[in-house]
Amino acid sequence: MGKYSYIKEEAYEGNLLLPKLNLVLFTWGNVSVADHKEGVFAIKPSGVPYDKLTIESMVIVDFEGEVIEGNLRPSSDTPTHAVLYQHWNDVNSIVHTHSTYATAWAQSQLDIPIFGTTHADHTTSDIPCAPPMSDEMIKGDYEYQTGFQILNILKEKKLNHKEMEMVLVGNHAPFTWGESAIKAVYNSAVLENVAKMAYLTRQINPKAPKLKDALINKHYERKHGANAYYGQK
Amino acid sequence: MGKYSYIKEEAYEGNLLLPKLNLVLFTWGNVSVADHKEGVFAIKPSGVPYDKLTIESMVIVDFEGEVIEGNLRPSSDTPTHAVLYQHWNDVNSIVHTHSTYATAWAQSQLDIPIFGTTHADHTTSDIPCAPPMSDEMIKGDYEYQTGFQILNILKEKKLNHKEMEMVLVGNHAPFTWGESAIKAVYNSAVLENVAKMAYLTRQINPKAPKLKDALINKHYERKHGANAYYGQK
Amino acid sequence: MGKYSYIKEEAYEGNLLLPKLNLVLFTWGNVSVADHKEGVFAIKPSGVPYDKLTIESMVIVDFEGEVIEGNLRPSSDTPTHAVLYQHWNDVNSIVHTHSTYATAWAQSQLDIPIFGTTHADHTTSDIPCAPPMSDEMIKGDYEYQTGFQILNILKEKKLNHKEMEMVLVGNHAPFTWGESAIKAVYNSAVLENVAKMAYLTRQINPKAPKLKDALINKHYERKHGANAYYGQK
Amino acid sequence: MGKYSYIKEEAYEGNLLLPKLNLVLFTWGNVSVADHKEGVFAIKPSGVPYDKLTIESMVIVDFEGEVIEGNLRPSSDTPTHAVLYQHWNDVNSIVHTHSTYATAWAQSQLDIPIFGTTHADHTTSDIPCAPPMSDEMIKGDYEYQTGFQILNILKEKKLNHKEMEMVLVGNHAPFTWGESAIKAVYNSAVLENVAKMAYLTRQINPKAPKLKDALINKHYERKHGANAYYGQK
Numbered sequence: 064m065g066k067y068s069y070i071k072e073e074a075y076e077g078n079l080l081l082p083k084l085n086l087v088l089f090t091w092g093n094v095s096v097a098d099h100k101e102g103v104f105a106i107k108p109s110g111v112p113y114d115k116l117t118i119e120s121m122v123i124v125d126f127e128g129e130v131i132e133g134n135l136r137p138s139s140d141t142p143t144h145a146v147l148y149q150h151w152n153d154v155n156s157i158v159h160t161h162s163t164y165a166t167a168w169a170q171s172q173l174d175i176p177i178f179g180t181t182h183a184d185h186t187t188s189d190i191p192c193a194p195p196m197s198d199e200m201i202k203g204d205y206e207y208q209t210g211f212q213i214l215n216i217l218k219e220k221k222l223n224h225k226e227m228e229m230v231l232v233g234n235h236a237p238f239t240w241g242e243s244a245i246k247a248v249y250n251s252a253v254l255e256n257v258a259k260m261a262y263l264t265r266q267i268n269p270k271a272p273k274l275k276d277a278l279i280n281k282h283y284e285r286k287h288g289a290n291a292y293y294g295q296k
Numbered sequence: 297m298g299k300y301s302y303i304k305e306e307a308y309e310g311n312l313l314l315p316k317l318n319l320v321l322f323t324w325g326n327v328s329v330a331d332h333k334e335g336v337f338a339i340k341p342s343g344v345p346y347d348k349l350t351i352e353s354m355v356i357v358d359f360e361g362e363v364i365e366g367n368l369r370p371s372s373d374t375p376t377h378a379v380l381y382q383h384w385n386d387v388n389s390i391v392h393t394h395s396t397y398a399t400a401w402a403q404s405q406l407d408i409p410i411f412g413t414t415h416a417d418h419t420t421s422d423i424p425c426a427p428p429m430s431d432e433m434i435k436g437d438y439e440y441q442t443g444f445q446i447l448n449i450l451k452e453k454k455l456n457h458k459e460m461e462m463v464l465v466g467n468h469a470p471f472t473w474g475e476s477a478i479k480a481v482y483n484s485a486v487l488e489n490v491a492k493m494a495y496l497t498r499q500i501n502p503k504a505p506k507l508k509d510a511l512i513n514k515h516y517e518r519k520h521g522a523n524a525y526y527g528q529k
Numbered sequence: 530m531g532k533y534s535y536i537k538e539e540a541y542e543g544n545l546l547l548p549k550l551n552l553v554l555f556t557w558g559n560v561s562v563a564d565h566k567e568g569v570f571a572i573k574p575s576g577v578p579y580d581k582l583t584i585e586s587m588v589i590v591d592f593e594g595e596v597i598e599g600n601l602r603p604s605s606d607t608p609t610h611a612v613l614y615q616h617w618n619d620v621n622s623i624v625h626t627h628s629t630y631a632t633a634w635a636q637s638q639l640d641i642p643i644f645g646t647t648h649a650d651h652t653t654s655d656i657p658c659a660p661p662m663s664d665e666m667i668k669g670d671y672e673y674q675t676g677f678q679i680l681n682i683l684k685e686k687k688l689n690h691k692e693m694e695m696v697l698v699g700n701h702a703p704f705t706w707g708e709s710a711i712k713a714v715y716n717s718a719v720l721e722n723v724a725k726m727a728y729l730t731r732q733i734n735p736k737a738p739k740l741k742d743a744l745i746n747k748h749y750e751r752k753h754g755a756n757a758y759y760g761q762k
Numbered sequence: 763m764g765k766y767s768y769i770k771e772e773a774y775e776g777n778l779l780l781p782k783l784n785l786v787l788f789t790w791g792n793v794s795v796a797d798h799k800e801g802v803f804a805i806k807p808s809g810v811p812y813d814k815l816t817i818e819s820m821v822i823v824d825f826e827g828e829v830i831e832g833n834l835r836p837s838s839d840t841p842t843h844a845v846l847y848q849h850w851n852d853v854n855s856i857v858h859t860h861s862t863y864a865t866a867w868a869q870s871q872l873d874i875p876i877f878g879t880t881h882a883d884h885t886t887s888d889i890p891c892a893p894p895m896s897d898e899m900i901k902g903d904y905e906y907q908t909g910f911q912i913l914n915i916l917k918e919k920k921l922n923h924k925e926m927e928m929v930l931v932g933n934h935a936p937f938t939w940g941e942s943a944i945k946a947v948y949n950s951a952v953l954e955n956v957a958k959m960a961y962l963t964r965q966i967n968p969k970a971p972k973l974k975d976a977l978i979n980k981h982y983e984r985k986h987g988a989n990a991y992y993g994q995k
Contacts, residue, residue, distance in 0.1 A: 088955050089948065091880070110993030139984060139992045161880050163955070167962035170878040171970045179403040180468045181324070181394050198976040205980050234973050235879045249322065256321050256396070262966055263400035267495055271404045274467050277431040281438050285372060293372045294343030412636040413701045414557070414627050482555065489554050489629070496633035500728055504637045507700050510664040514671050518605055526605045527576030645869040646934045647790070647860050715788065722787050722862070729866035733961055737870045740933050743897040747904050751838055759838045760809030 067105060067132060070096040071121040073156070074105035077244030081160060082113045084252045092160035092251075093138040096244050097148045099155070102126050104148055108135035128207070139206060146210025147240065151224055154240045156247035161236040164258035165251075168192065169231040175257060177274050178264045182257045183282035184293075185228075189273075190254065191220045192231040213238060229254045300338060300365060303329040304354040306389070307338035310477030314393060315346045317485045325393035325484075326371040329477050330381045332388070335359050337381055341368035361440070372439060379443025380473065384457055387473045389480035394469040397491035398484075401425065402464040408490060410507050411497045415490045416515035417526075418461075422506075423487065424453045425464040446471060462487045533571060533598060536562040537587040539622070540571035543710030547626060548579045550718045558626035558717075559604040562710050563614045565621070568592050570614055574601035594673070605672060612676025613706065617690055620706045622713035627702040630724035631717075634658065635697040641723060643740050644730045648723045649748035650759075651694075655739075656720065657686045658697040679704060695720045766804060766831060769795040770820040772855070773804035776943030780859060781812045783951045791859035791950075792837040795943050796847045798854070801825050803847055807834035827906070838905060845909025846939065850923055853939045855946035860935040863957035864950075867891065868930040874956060876973050877963045881956045882981035883992075884927075888972075889953065890919045891930040912937060928953045 065071075077094035081087045090113070095106035105121040122133035128145040130137060138144075144157045168175050174189040175182075182190075193216035200208040213230050217223070228250045229239040237254055241247035264271050286293040298304075310327035314320040323343050330337035338354040355366035361378040363370060371377075377390045401408050407422040408415075415423075426449035433441040446463050450456070461483045462472040470487055474480035497504050519526040531537075543560035547553045556576050563570035571587040588599035594611040596603060604610075610623045634641050640655040641648075648656075659682035666674040679696050683689070694716045695705040703720055707713035730737050752759040764770075776793035780786045789812070794805035804820040821832035827844040829836060837843075843856045867874050873888040874881075881889075892915035899907040912929050916922070927949045928938040936953055940946035963970050985992040 088951065108994065109991075136991070136994055163959060164962065166878060166880060167959050167966055170959060170963040171967035173967055178467070179399060181399060195974060195977060198974070201976040201980050205984075234877070234977060252321060260396060260400050260403060262962065263397065263495065264403040266499065266965065267400055268404035268406055275428060275431070277434040278428060278467060281434050285438075292342075292369070295341065295369055411700070412632060414632060485554060493629060493633050493636060496630065496728065497636040499732065500633055501637035501639055508661060508664070510667040511661060511700060514667050518671075525575075525602070528574065528602055644933070645865060647865060718787060726862060726866050726869060729863065729961065730869040732965065733866055734870035734872055741894060741897070743900040744894060744933060747900050751904075758808075758835070761807065761835055 065132065067098065067101070067103065067123045068118070070098050070103075070105040071123070072118050073244045074107065074121045075116060075118045077156060077158070077248050078107050078116055079113060080245070080248045081158075081251075084248065086160045086162045086248075086251055086255060087113070088161070092158070092162075093140055094156065094158050094244055094248060095138075095141075095144045096156045097154070099148070099152050103131055104144060106137045106141055106144060108133070109138050111135065140209075142204060142207035143209040143213070143238070146207055147213065147238075150214055151240070153242075154224065155242050156244040157238065157240045158244075158247045158251045159236065159238050160251050160255075162251065162255040162258075164262055165231060165237040165254050167262070168258050169233055169236050172233045175231070175261045176265075177279065178261050178271060179274060180278065180282045181260060183274055183279045184286050185250070185253050185257070186226060187279050187283045188220070188222060188227060190229055190231065190257070191216050191222065191227070193233050195233045209235070298365065300331065300334070300336065300356045301351070303331050303336075303338040304356070305351050306477045307340065307354045308349060308351045310389060310391070310481050311340045311349055312346060313478070313481045314391075314484075317481065319393045319395045319481075319484055319488060320346070321394070325391070325395075326373055327389065327391050327477055327481060328371075328374075328377045329389045330387070332381070332385050336364055337377060339370045339374055339377060341366070342371050344368065373442075375437060375440040376442040376446070376471070379440055380446065380471075383447055384473070386475075387457065388475050389477040390471065390473045391477075391480045391484045392469065392471050393484050393488075395484065395488040395491075397495055398464060398470040398487050400495070401491050402466055402469050405466045408464070408494050409498075410512065411494050411504060412507060413511065413515045414493060416507055416512045417519050418483070418486050418490070419459060420512050420516045421453070421455060421460060423462055423464065423490070424449045424455065424460070426466050428466045442468070531598065533564065533567070533569065533589045534584070536564050536569075536571040537584050537589070539710045540573065540587045541582060541584045543622060543624070543714050544573050544582055545579060546711070546714045547624075547717075550714065552626045552628045552714075552717055552721060553579070554627070558624070558628075559606055560622065560624050560710055560714060561604075561607075561610045562622045563620070565614070565618050569597055570610060572603045572607055572610060574599070575604050577601065606675075608670060608673040609675040609679070609704070612673055613679065613704075616680055617706070619708075620690065621708050622710040623704065623706045624710075624713045624717045625702065625704050626717050626721075628717065628721040628724075630728055631697060631703040631720050633728070634724050635699055635702050638699045641697070641727045642731075643745065644727050644737060645740060646744065646748045647726060649740055649745045650752050651716070651719050651723070652692060653745050653749045654686070654688060654693060656695055656697065656723070657682050657688065657693070658699050661699045675701070764831065766797065766800070766802065766822045767817070769797050769802075769804040770822070771817050772943045773806065773820045774815060774817045776855060776857070776947050777806050777815055778812060779944070779947045780857075780950075783947065785859045785861045785947075785950055785954060786812070787860070791857070791861075792839055793855065793857050793943055793947060794837075794840075794843045795855045796853070798847070798851050802830055803843060805836045805840055805843060807832070808837050810834065839908075841903060841906035842908040842912070842937070845906055846912065846937075849913055850939070852941075853923065854941050855943040856937065856939045857943075857946045857950045858935065858937050859950050859954075861950065861954040861957075863961055864930060864936040864953050866961070867957050868932060868935050871932045874930070874960045875964075876978065877960050877970060878973060879977065879981045880959060882973055882978045883985050884949070884952050884956070885925060886978050886982045887919070887921060887926060889928055889930065889956070890915050890921065890926070891932050894932045908934070
């Protein structure tokens with residue numbers, strides 16, 4: 064077992080959760096896990112079906128996106144993960160999927176409005192949708208620029224990546240992250256569920272009001288505040 | 297086996313039904329079972345996945361919401377359950393979920409209209425959606441006040457909790473109850489199904505009329521009236 | 530084994546198909562199988578979950594709806610089945626469900642338009658939705674009158690029950706039938722699928738035209754005409 | 763084992779994938795696999811359920827649609843497959859299904875707009891919907907003419923069958939193809955997924971813009987271009 068076996072195993076386990084939670088069709092998603100001390104992350108090899116993955120097939124890449132260890136090509140989204148790890152030393156795992164409802168919102172180029180406590184239990188704002196990038200950026204290093212698209216939309220919306228752990232990339236699909244692979248994949252499933260509920264809410268009542276501030280704060284605080292009382296200590 | 301083993305077992309079995317009936321994602325729902333003679337109820341511990349639950353992990357709480365027995369924190373919704381048991385001595389089980397279609401109606405802040413016999417087989421009125429609570433109530437004892445929100449909407453709509461065993465809490469999600477855990481969970485599944493059918497009905501025909509009174513009464517009576525002939529004697 | 534064992538077994542197998550094909554929640558559907566020579570049919574007992582059914586639990590009823598054999602109450606919809614068997618001596622099985630999309634159309638009180646060949650492979654007309662019955666009929670023998678509602682809508686639309694083996698009862702839910710339990714349940718699944726596709730078609734294109742006559746006839750003839758070439762000889 | 767055993771086995775495996783990927787109800791779909799050197803293809807027998815199929819039950823047909831080997835009738839869609847193989851000597855497998863969302867778009871008689879990268883990863887244009895065929899063609903050799911409908915819509919839209927491996931036949935349902943059965947069935951699943959996402963996108967935002975050209979080209983090139991970097995070498 065090599066020196067990166069721990070992150071390879073966590074990335075492997077995280078990737079296997081994607082089909083289990085119905086977040087991917089075929090190979091359309093990837094999970095990475097970083098070791099910030101070593102300046103590397105483990106990521107799914109490109110185009111390999113989940114049921115053919117092994118711990119050893121995970122690819123080790125540095126924060127410039129260069130392969131350090133592994134015989135397979137890393138996910139084509141690797142530069143996006145690399146940019147985010149470069150900027151966020153407190154994020155240990157990143158997930159990308161094309162889950163159906165979240166992707167439909169991304170294709171709609173609309174933020175997901177905060178309509179209820181299911182949303183507020185996880186974050187206090189609308190989930191932002193980054194606008195499509197400029198033609199120059201697309202023709203350049205596309206996946207690398209996708210990382211900056213995510214950083215920029217958070218900056219523009221004055222959101223901190225520890226408070227908002229999910230983003231839609233306009234015309235494309237969602238990215239989520241967290242302190243571990245389990246948490247980052249959990250966020251992808253939350254996002255898909257919140258996206259479906261928001262879609263249905265607007266179909267039922269096109270004038271549905273957003274959640275009021277007092278409720279937003281209450282639900283977030285009870286799960287994430289200093290006096291959080293959700294879950295076990 | 298302690299003195300509360302019977303309600304702990306029923307609460308445990310009821311909680312396991314939630315994922316089986318596709319009513320919950322992760323830990324987003326809880327079932328409690330009361331013993332009115334002892335003035336206590338057993339409830340799911342907070343934030344514990346359903347596949348990690350054991351009968352012994354159920355928490356025993358009194359009708360003030362104080363823990364009587366158990367090493368884990370009870371569900372954060374415990375005060376809501378406690379208020380309802382205080383007021384309803386003929387209700388033995390309460391269920392809370394964030395099931396998708398029922399939650400979308402709650403987020404829409406609309407009652408679910410009675411469109412068909414599937415609905416009328418269970419209750420004779422629209423399923424009420426309580427308006428969001430005032431900011432003062434939210435900042436106070438929020439989950440405790442949620443119990444009063446439920447009591448108040450039933451009072452306002454002149455509905456008896458034995459005739460209407462399900463309510464939407466506006467911006468939040470559904471609560472259902474019944475004479476046993478199986479019946480209360482059954483009501484959550486009925487609500488989700490009726491919510492989906494009502495959503496589709498309005499999409500197909502925005503002017504769909506409600507069920508007429510003669511049909512409402514007929515369907516309810518054949519299942520719940522003095523001369524009920526649905527099911528076995 | 531009694532003299533009705535053959536129809537009891539077929540009714541039992543037919544009922545088990547309902548949950549397998551996702552056409553029912555809990556006990557919300559029933560299948561019957563008739564023996565026209567004996568003037569009786571076997572039907573699901575009322576309110577019994579599918580996984581508790583046995584061949585012996587099927588109830589034998591005559592075409593007046595009177596129980597001939599069996600210890601349990603027959604389905605509350607028994608008089609509807611009885612009326613139809615009285616009038617249709619070439620129908621051997623009848624199915625009633627509350628399947629989601631078909632029921633939403635019934636609640637919408639709209640016929641399901643013939644939009645494509647999936648529909649035309651099974652019948653050449655819109656699937657009719659019977660209007661809600663009069664208050665007098667509801668207060669009388671409701672389930673018996675539901676049988677006449679079905680007979681009347683077919684008559685009004687000039688449809689033969691051998692050409693149109695499915696009907697929506699307005700505000701209520703679908704009934705289907707066929708020469709065997711397998712065929713009648715097949716028709717329930719076809720109806721649910723066609724109902725979902727028609728719903729989606731109108732959401733995508735509210736002005737979607739109906740299938741033209743030449744295509745309707747072609748698809749129906751290739752499966753059901755004198756020179757049918759679908760399936761094995 | 764006969765001389766066609768290789769294509770019979772591949773067709774058999776391909777047909778079994780259809781229910782596995784939830785693309786068919788009952789027998790509503792078929793996969794064929796061609797051997798262009800021999801001028802024949804293996805196709806599913808008509809109306810036989812997937813769980814009753816065997817390798818030996820696959821029917822061998824020539825490119826005129828005449829049965830060469832096999833005891834069962836081939837799929838009623840056989841002439842459509844034959845016409846396409848006649849014209850496309852670089853296509854080895856064709857798939858026809860009535861998958862729900864793709865069929866709803868076909869019934870809507872609308873092309874599926876290219877809204878996102880999930881679509882662009884597979885093809886650079888809207889997925890075309892062929893208009894219903896003329897009455898004369900329907901009354902003639904219908905399934906044979908369906909093949910020409912597909913050839914004509916591609917010609918009209920100036921699309922090459924190697925770049926656009928999926929088409930909707932108006933009022934009917936989708937056809938897809940590819941270099942192998944696995945690839946052709948993969949395309950059917952991609953189409954169903956893209957059709958669902960496009961439906962949701964337009965429901966969420968009726969004015970959702972199509973994907974811009976720079977993104978279309980980038981996503982397609984990274985998977986299919988000369989310097990493709992998606993997947994393994």
